[in-house]
Amino acid sequence: MSAAVHTLGARRRRAALRTLGFLSPWLIGFSVFFAYPLGATVYFSFMKYDGFTDPVWVGLKNWRYVLFDYPFFWPALTNTLWLVAVMVTLRTVFGLGVGLLITRIKTGAGVFRTLFYLPFLAPPVAATMAFVFLMNPGTGPVNTILDRIGLGEPGWFNDAQWSKPALTVLALWCIGDLMVIFMASLLDVPKEQYEAAELDGAGAWARFRYVTLPNIRPVVLFAVVTGVIATMQYYTEPIVAAKVASGVIGGSGQHFEPGYPEKSTLTVPQSVYHLGFQRFDTGAACVVALVLFVLAMAFTYVLMRRGSGFLKEDD
Amino acid sequence: MPATRPRARAVAAVAAAAALSLAAACTGSNDTGAANDDPDAEVTLTFWHGWSAPSEVEAIEANIDAFEKEFPHITVEAVKGVNDDKLNQGLRAGGDNAPDVVSSFTTDNVGRFCSSNVLADLGPFLDESGIDPAKTFPAPMLEYTRYEGKRCALPLLGDAYGLYYNKDAFAEAGIDAPPKTLSEFEEVAKKLTRPDGDGYEQLGFMPNYQGYETTVEHYGGQFGVTYFDDEGDSNAAADPRMTELFEWQKSMVEELGGFEKLRRYRNTFGDEWGPKHPFHTGQVAMQMDGEWRGKMAADAGVDFEIGAAPFPVPDDQADSYGKGYLSGTITGIAATSGKKNAAWELVKYLTTDTDAVVDFANAIHNVPSTLAALESPRLNDDPVYRTFVDIAQHPGSSHAPSSRNGGAFLLTLQDYGLKYESGEEDDLASLLEQADEQIDKDNAQAG
Numbered sequence: 001m002s003a004a005v006h007t008l009g010a011r012r013r014r015a016a017l018r019t020l021g022f023l024s025p026w027l028i029g030f031s032v033f034f035a036y037p038l039g040a041t042v043y044f045s046f047m048k049y050d051g052f053t054d055p056v057w058v059g060l061k062n063w064r065y066v067l068f069d070y071p072f073f074w075p076a077l078t079n080t081l082w083l084v085a086v087m088v089t090l091r092t093v094f095g096l097g098v099g100l101l102i103t104r105i106k107t108g109a110g111v112f113r114t115l116f117y118l119p120f121l122a123p124p125v126a127a128t129m130a131f132v133f134l135m136n137p138g139t140g141p142v143n144t145i146l147d148r149i150g151l152g153e154p155g156w157f158n159d160a161q162w163s164k165p166a167l168t169v170l171a172l173w174c175i176g177d178l179m180v181i182f183m184a185s186l187l188d189v190p191k192e193q194y195e196a197a198e199l200d201g202a203g204a205w206a207r208f209r210y211v212t213l214p215n216i217r218p219v220v221l222f223a224v225v226t227g228v229i230a231t232m233q234y235y236t237e238p239i240v241a242a243k244v245a246s247g248v249i250g251g252s253g254q255h256f257e258p259g260y261p262e263k264s265t266l267t268v269p270q271s272v273y274h275l276g277f278q279r280f281d282t283g284a285a286c287v288v289a290l291v292l293f294v295l296a297m298a299f300t301y302v303l304m305r306r307g308s309g310f311l312k313e314d315d
Numbered sequence: 316m317p318a319t320r321p322r323a324r325a326v327a328a329v330a331a332a333a334a335l336s337l338a339a340a341c342t343g344s345n346d347t348g349a350a351n352d353d354p355d356a357e358v359t360l361t362f363w364h365g366w367s368a369p370s371e372v373e374a375i376e377a378n379i380d381a382f383e384k385e386f387p388h389i390t391v392e393a394v395k396g397v398n399d400d401k402l403n404q405g406l407r408a409g410g411d412n413a414p415d416v417v418s419s420f421t422t423d424n425v426g427r428f429c430s431s432n433v434l435a436d437l438g439p440f441l442d443e444s445g446i447d448p449a450k451t452f453p454a455p456m457l458e459y460t461r462y463e464g465k466r467c468a469l470p471l472l473g474d475a476y477g478l479y480y481n482k483d484a485f486a487e488a489g490i491d492a493p494p495k496t497l498s499e500f501e502e503v504a505k506k507l508t509r510p511d512g513d514g515y516e517q518l519g520f521m522p523n524y525q526g527y528e529t530t531v532e533h534y535g536g537q538f539g540v541t542y543f544d545d546e547g548d549s550n551a552a553a554d555p556r557m558t559e560l561f562e563w564q565k566s567m568v569e570e571l572g573g574f575e576k577l578r579r580y581r582n583t584f585g586d587e588w589g590p591k592h593p594f595h596t597g598q599v600a601m602q603m604d605g606e607w608r609g610k611m612a613a614d615a616g617v618d619f620e621i622g623a624a625p626f627p628v629p630d631d632q633a634d635s636y637g638k639g640y641l642s643g644t645i646t647g648i649a650a651t652s653g654k655k656n657a658a659w660e661l662v663k664y665l666t667t668d669t670d671a672v673v674d675f676a677n678a679i680h681n682v683p684s685t686l687a688a689l690e691s692p693r694l695n696d697d698p699v700y701r702t703f704v705d706i707a708q709h710p711g712s713s714h715a716p717s718s719r720n721g722g723a724f725l726l727t728l729q730d731y732g733l734k735y736e737s738g739e740e741d742d743l744a745s746l747l748e749q750a751d752e753q754i755d756k757d758n759a760q761a762g
Contacts, residue, residue, distance in 0.1 A: 051407040052431040061760075069756040071730070138583025158582040247527060247586040257726050261525075262733065277400055279723065280427055281760065 038293070045286040052280070062283040066275075066291070073288065075263040076271040079164065083234060083267070084299070087168045088227040095178025095223065096216075100208075102179065103186045113183075120176025128240040131170045132157050157245035160264035167237060167265065178223055185219040186212065221307040225300055232296045235273070238265040268292045350440075350655030358657045359390040363405060363414040365644070366679070367396035374678035378671050382664045389657050399424060406433045409651040415658045418471055418646040422459045422714065423722030425645055427761075429462035430719045434647035437466045440659045451667060453707060455641045456684055459714040469666040470684035472676055473643030474605040475706040476533050478627070479612070482620035484517065484600040493624035495636045497537075497563055500627040501570060507600040508571055514580050515572070518593075520601040522567035523577050524732050527587045528604050531728045532715045534560050536640030537628050542716055542724065549754035551728060552747035559629060561743055565736050574737045590615040606703035610680040623702040625709075638711030639703075643684060682707045720761035724754040 020027075045062055047055035066073050102112050119127065135142045135156035143153040156166040193211045202210065213220075242260040258274050259266025268288060276285030352358070366375055372395050379391045394414070397405070399421050405413050406428075417434070428434045441448060448457055448466070456470040480493055488507050494500040504519030522529060535542075538560045544550040551557045568574050584598065585591020588611075594602040595615040602608065603626055612621055625637045646665060648658040664671055672688040675681075677695045682703055688694070689708055695701075706712055718724055731750040734740040 050427075050431050051403075052433045065756070065760045069753075069760070071727070071753060136582070137579070155579075155582060158578075244586070246525065247584060257730065277403060279721065279761070280403065280431065284760065 041286045041289055041293075044282055045290055047283045049282040050280040051282055055283075058283065062281075062287045066284050066287040070271075070275070070284065072259065072263065072266055072271050072274060075259065076266045076268045076288075077291070079259075079264065079266055080232060080234065080268045082164055083167070084228055084231045086164070087171050088224060088231055090168060091171055091175060091178060091227055092220065092223050094172050095175050096182050096220070098175055098179045099182030099186050100212075103183055113179075116179050117176035120174050122174070124236045125240050127174065128170060128237045129244050131166070131173075132241050132244040135166055135169075157241045157265075158261055160262040163241070163245075163261060163264040167241065170237060170241075178227075181219055181223065182216070185216040189215040217307075221303065224307070225303050228299045228303065229296055232292060232299070233269055234267050235269040238267050239270055241265060350435075350659065352654050352656050354656035354660070355388060356657075357388045357390075358654050359392055360415045360654060360658055360661055361392050361394065361413070362416040362418075362661065363394045363397040363402060364418040365395075365397055365399075365402075365420050371679050374675055377678070378665060378675050381671060381674075382661060385664070386657075386660055389660060391661060406649055406651070409649075413651055414649050415652040415654050416646065416648055416661050418644050420644050421722070422642045422645055423718070423725065425460055425468050426462040426717035426719050427721045428647065429465045429467040429717070432467075432650055434467035435650045435652070435655055437469060437647065437659075437662070440655075440663070441466070444659075444663060446663070446667060451685055451687075453641075453684070453686060453689070453712075454710075455712055455714045456643065459642065459717060460645050462717040462719070468645040468647040469662060471644045471646040471666050472672070472679070472681040473641055473684045473707055474607070475682050475703040475712065476528065476536065476603060476605050476626065476640040476642075477703055477706050478624050479594055479602045479604050479608050480622045480624070481594070481597065481600045482622045484597075484619065485622070493622060494627045495625075496630045496633050497627050498630050501567060504567065504601065505570060510572065513576065514583070515598070517597060518577075518580060518599045519571065520567070520603075521577065521581060521593065521599050522564055522571060523574070523581055524564070524729055524736060525578075525581060526603075528602075530725070531560070531732055532722075532725050533603060533640045534564060535715065536638065536713050537626055537632075538563075539632065539635075539711075539713070543718075547758070549724060549751040549758075551750050551754070552744060557728075557747060558743060561732060561735055561747070563629070564732065568736050606682050606700060607680055609697070609699040621699055623699040625702070625706050635711045637705065638709045638713070639706040641682075641707060641712050641714050643681070718758065718761075720758050723757050723761070727754050727757065 044055065046057060046059060048058045048061070049055035098116055102109055102116065105112055122130075134140050137143050137153055137155045137158055140156075142156070147153050154162045154165075156162050189212055193215070194207055197207045197211050239258060242258060242265045246260040257263075258270045269292070272285050272288045272292070275281045275288060362379070364375060366372055375395075376393065379393055383389065383391060397414075397417075399419055402414075402417055402419055406417065419428075448469075452460075452470055453473070456473055460466060460468040460470055478493060484507055485491075485493075485503075488503075490503055490506060494503045500520075504522075507517065507519030509516040521527075524530060535557075538556045540556045540560060541550060541554050544553070568577060571577060572580075580598075584593040585596065592608075592611070592615070593599045594604070594608065595612050595617050597617075597619065609621055609623060625639055628636050628638065646662055648655055648662060652658050665675075666672070667685060669685060669687045669691060670693075672683050672685050673691045673693050676683040676688065677693070680695070680700065683689050683691070683694065689704060694704065715722075715725060728750055731740075731746050731753075735743060735746055740746045
């Protein structure tokens with residue numbers, strides 16, 4: 001009896017080890033690239049640490065500083081939330097619209113697909129610099145055209161009221177990624193459902209509302225969730241735009257206050273960089289990073305919960 | 316199930332402890348010990364610097380070649396175009412690939428470098444070499460290369476700020492000489508300004524805090540603001556000079572067309588380091604700038620004669636005319652370097668060898684950073700450039716104080732200055748009190 005139990009136990013241990021062996025690549029990756037950095041970030045958020053000297057325990061001091069005294073935190077958070085609300089929504093709607101348009105084009109669809117996709121391949125730094133020059137309020141062609149047709153001359157990247165809309169325009173220009181996934185999902189909608197809806201007298205809007213949308217809901221949810229996470233990490237475009245628009249692009253020794261003009265393009269990841277790598281305040285930078293992490297998790301959780309109705313029943 | 320809970324908790328605790336211990340283990344501390352390497356050994360030094368333009372890189376390489384001839388046992392591997400962000404990360408990381416000698420364009424970071432011991436204390440090296448800093452370097456440059464008594468850097472060329480003006484525009488407006496006081500300056504700026512609808516055909520001067528070099532600290536050099544009291548607390552509100560500065564700057568903004576109009580015009584400027592700089596294009600007739608602007612404007616092929624003079628001073632300080640704001644490049648030895656004696660030879664050569672300093676200053680059109688080099692007859696005799704050499708030697712020239720928090724306090728003042736000039740806030744006394752409060756909070760966090 002005891003020999004049988006021993007054999008069974010050994011077999012279970014071997015099975016457990018085998019399972020662990022198969023899981024180990026993921027476990028190692030998870031530990032090294034997620035669990036450890038997360039643990040370290042929490043640890044450093046309670047430390048005074050400049051990267052040069054040993055960390056010293058300071059309790060909640062970094063948290064108090066970031067939440068109540070750091071002048072860049074709330075503007076950065078507000079801007080990031082604005083971009084999440086406006087940019088993600090518009091990108092999703094625009095991506096879906098372009099996808100719908102292209103799936104309906106009978107001739108030259110390939111050309112339009114290429115034209116809409118190409119901007120997505122442009123390096124973000126180059127694309128941003130090009131947009132800042134094109135939208136320069138004084139010398140750019142965009143305002144020259146707007147002025148000629150009587151639509152006024154927005155300050156775009158040089159005006160705190162217009163800088164985030166300008167970044168949104170740039171994001172819409174780079175819609176190629178969403179266009180492709182929406183196109184794929186739109187082409188996957190069964191044609192017979194459209195035919196049945198037409199036989200029932202459904203118009204274009206009704207077909208979209210009751211046939212297209214239910215079929216592509218998982219893709220819409222995917223676009224929104226990945227869009228929210230990407231926007232939470234939005235860094236390159238706003239900082240390049242701010243530097244180019246402020247004109248201090250090449251001044252190594254100059255003070256550059258992130259978020260030009262007037263903190264309007266400051267995002268949370270920029271605050272992490274500003275604190276951690278420019279002010280040498282790793283502890284406070286970790287606090288901002290944790291707030292970003294919690295927000296991203298919360299957004300994702302809410303979207304997944306609220307969006308569960310978006311998933312088809314068989315998903 | 317209940318039986319597994321304590322085990323799960325134990326595993327979680329062990330994992331958390333492991334993560335925390337890993338985090339603790341990965342935090343290196345810097346070796347700030349004395350240099351103990353053989354100064355005569357064959358070594359290769361890594362030198363990180365920020366110069367990137369071909370002519371600048373050629374000039375620093377020429378200096379390094381001359382050094383290697385004088386010290387044949389030392390080879391220098393120079394890494395160009397290293398900005399402060401990269402520099403900070405390299406100094407933090409340490410290790411074999413980290414630099415032995417570094418230079419930075421940001422004098423405001425010296426406080427951070429010194430207080431965090433990331434750069435070695437140069438005091439013992441200077442003593443051992445018999446170099447008296449006070450007899451070697453201009454006083455303001457000595458100030459901005461140390462923090463709380465610790466000298467962790469030395470000046471490697473300097474920058475002096477003054478006034479550039481378009482001589483043709485002056486002649487056209489019937490102005491004979493550059494202004495010396497701020498009231499004269501205001502009159503001249505208005506005379507030179509030619510409005511054109513919502514913009515300008517020519518603006519006399521862009522006083523806006525976003526006008527590139529028209530920053531609080533550069534203006535502050537003319538007013539003699541103090542920034543901190545004896546206790547180290549921000550004293551913007553208590554310093555009448557700071558109030559004068561803010562009020563004068565705002566009055567200039569209003570006299571020249573108002574904040575919105577100036578901002579719209581500012582948006583039409585090319586970038587500061589490009590050929591379309593507003594002074595080059597004639598969009599502004601006067602510009603506060605450093606000694607490099609003269610050469611940059613000449614290289615851009617401007618079609619007017621360039622004049623240079625010290626920036627005007629407040630009327631009640633007319634006798635201090637000639638002074639200006641000073642900053643420059645600093646250099647030091649990484650605390651983690653295991654070749655500090657060899658590194659010191661390079662730092663000493665670059666910063667104190669008169670020929671090296673003069674050649675480098677002439678080549679990149681910067682102001683020399685030693686007293687001997689400033690007096691050298693070999694120095695470029697271009698009168699525009701010489702104006703800035705004179706500013707660098709003026710006893711009233713100054714630099715903002717070093718701070719543990721780098722230049723954060725200057726950015727804060729600038730931020731509040733922007734609120735004042737734009738009219739977002741009108742109560743200057745309250746605004747400066749808020750600035751003090753913010754600066755003190757930031758410094759407390761950095762401390």
